[in-house]
Amino acid sequence: MWTSIGFTGSTDTICNFYVLIRIIGHYGVILYEKIIKNSKLFSLIALDFLHPRDYSTGIMTDDIKKNSKTSIPDPKEIEKELGDFLNKKFGGNVKIVSPAILSEKSARDQKSRDAEKTKSINFDLKPKELISYLDQFIIKQDNAKATLSTKICTHFNRIKHLEKTADSRAMMVGGVKSNILIAGPTGVGKTYMVKLIANKLGVPFVKGDATKFTETGYVGGNVEDLVRDLLREADDDIELAQNGIVYIDEIDKIASSQNRIGADISRTGVQRALLKPMEDTDVELKVPHDPVAMLQEMERFQQTGKKDKQVINTANILFIMSGAFGELTDIIKKRTTKQSIGFGAEISNGDEQFNILSNMATEDLIKFGFETEFVGRLPIRAILEKLTEDDLYQILKNPNNPVILGKKLDFAAYGISIKFSDDALKMIAENAYTENTGARGLVNAIEAALLQFETVLPSENVKYFPVTPDIIKDPQTSILSLCSDEDTEKWEQIYKDIVTDEYKFIRSFVDDKWKELSLRHNLTLTQYRIDHVADYFCKNITNIGTSVDMIRFYYDEVKKLEMTFFSHSDINLIFDEDAVDFLIEQFIEPSATFDEVLMKLTSDFELGLKLIQEKTGKNRFFISREALVNSQEFLDDLIRKEISD
Ligand SMILES: Nc1ncnc2c1ncn2[C@@H]1O[C@H](COP(=O)(O)OP(=O)(O)OP(=O)(O)O)[C@@H](O)[C@H]1O
Ligand SMILES: [Mg+2]
DSSP: OEEEEEEEEOTTSSOOEEEEEEEETTTEEEEEEEEEOTTSOOOEEEEEEEOOOBTTTTBOOHHHHHHHHHHOOOHHHHHHHHHHHHHHHHTTSEEEOOTHHHHHHHHHHHHHHHHTTSOOOOOOOOHHHHHHHHHTTOOSOHHHHHHHHHHHHHHHHHHHHHHHSTTHHHHHTTOOOOOEEEEOOTTSSHHHHHHHHHHHHTOOEEEEEGGGOOSSOOTTSSHHHHHHHHHHHTTTOHHHHTTOEEEEEOGGGGOOOTTOOSTHHHHHHHHHHHHHHHHSOEEESSOTTOHHHHHHHHHHHHHHSOOOOOEEEOTTOEEEEEEOOTTHHHHHHHHHHHHHTTTTOOOOOGGGHHHHHHTOOHHHHHHHTOOHHHHHTOOEEEEOOOOOHHHHHHHHHOTTOHHHHHHHHHHHTTTOEEEEOHHHHHHHHHHHHHTTSTTHHHHHHHHHHHHHHHHHGGGTTOOEEEEOHHHHHOHHHHHHHHHSGGGHHHHHHHHHHHHHHHHHHHHHHHHHTHHHHHHHHTOOOOHHHHHHHHHHHHHSSOOHHHHHHHHHHHHHHHHHHHHHHHHHHSOEEEEOHHHHHHHHHHHHSSOOOHHHHHHHHIIIIIHHHHHHHHHHOOOEEEEOHHHHHTHHHHHHHHHHHHHHO
């Protein structure tokens, strides 16, 4: 019988290692493995007490059983002895943790086995809807948006479609997967776009770096580990993990090149190692060189007496490879210039990198240093363009931009409301552009502009912080002025002016997109509702989607009012759109509760309408805004009309 015990070191100790120990009988300890973990505490000593067994069958013979009764001590005893031993050796810095660590893992395994039969991909989206979703967040990159949305959406819809057919795996055999190669400079939305798509589709997403891969692979060092990571992202749901997206960055760094001697063999090796997973292979969940996985396996074997081989199949996993491919342009230029000799065509240079990369052909990639088989497994190509200074400004202006929202939250944590003037955003975009790191530069530029304020203002009595070009240009003087009581009024006025501009901008932003937003949130955005979306956005730290959802929530409350009124009085009130907006207003402005609004409706309408119902048998009444405002007049008119007729 195998017995396993886990040990862990206490915090802030020197025992920063990971050790697997096997004890034979209670005679001694054999150190199996010792991996130093960068001075952070991490130690786990796993022990198994080797009880005699027949390894070829895993079954204990009678002889062995008999023998084991006499020669094998009680695990508790060993635990104690080991405790003493470790105490002596490590001075109390290592202590035994109960085997619960294993049970927990086993529970996880069980969960993953259960999960096998649970959810699979669950979405109902078409490429165009996905593009419009990306439009909310991503500036420019229209070609890439279309390519990625279409191909990723189709890939998963195809899986969904095939899942319904009897022998879906057989149908996939020989099919070519739409793995994607993305090229474009840094910070232009390559990763962001794929992450957003994965998020929207609800498929797990993992990201790795090709430069970290090795040909042979070790834990954390190859694509199979990324596939295993998908399972974690999928909350141990194997089915879902098998429909995930593996995103590998810096793929251009594993291209072998004539100029690079030596390391090339390994680069080609990494490409080869990727071939199978990119197509269709089974990746084992438990790796032999992962001690924790081994422990889990031992524990399961101990409990069930069975070996359990769990795998993730990669046939449906979408692989997306991404890189800057800066040096590829020369190869493309050379080819296209050669081809066009005599035809007078010219390839432009400089900022036209995007146009050049757009002409990327398979032969260029092979010349660049990719194996034919590798390129062949990446049939879809998406090129992202460099962002201009104005694009960076547009990113900042986008009300869904996480960088600005993040900054608002940072200051709100100290009770300070921050707003950015248009000119300040332009200046930040200008500074970010000089960094030449695409939208990545925006974070640096904002941090550089605001750091001193973030240090000082939380300790001062400052409630409103309007960011203007002056603030960015001269932080020292601005801080003094912001903190002086004399200037408080001035800054508050500047703040108010920015809020007015922001409201106007958001209003027109929502107005421009009212159709898509109405569809997406299943709510007709009337002018009144647009006003409220803008108002809500300006008063809270939020994005447009959440602001529309807020109005949608009140809209649903009004629908609930109709139903509740009907169930109380058997009278069907039907509010027209204006009346709905009037009621929404009651929820927002005087902050009336549901019960308060219901009570007012009941006291205004129930008696009068009941009277009409008794006389005429009618029980459906259309209510306008006017009827809500002047209910008595409305009822008098109605009674006169209905009863006297
Ligand atoms: N086109 C864009 N529209 C809006 N925001 C963008 C855009 N491109 C980048 N960003 C912002 O910049 C951040 C970094 O972008 P992303 O991670 O996509 O860069 P990348 O293209 O993958 O670059 P790298 O090659 O350095 O990995 C994103 O999180 C996002 O906030
Ligand atoms: Mg990236």
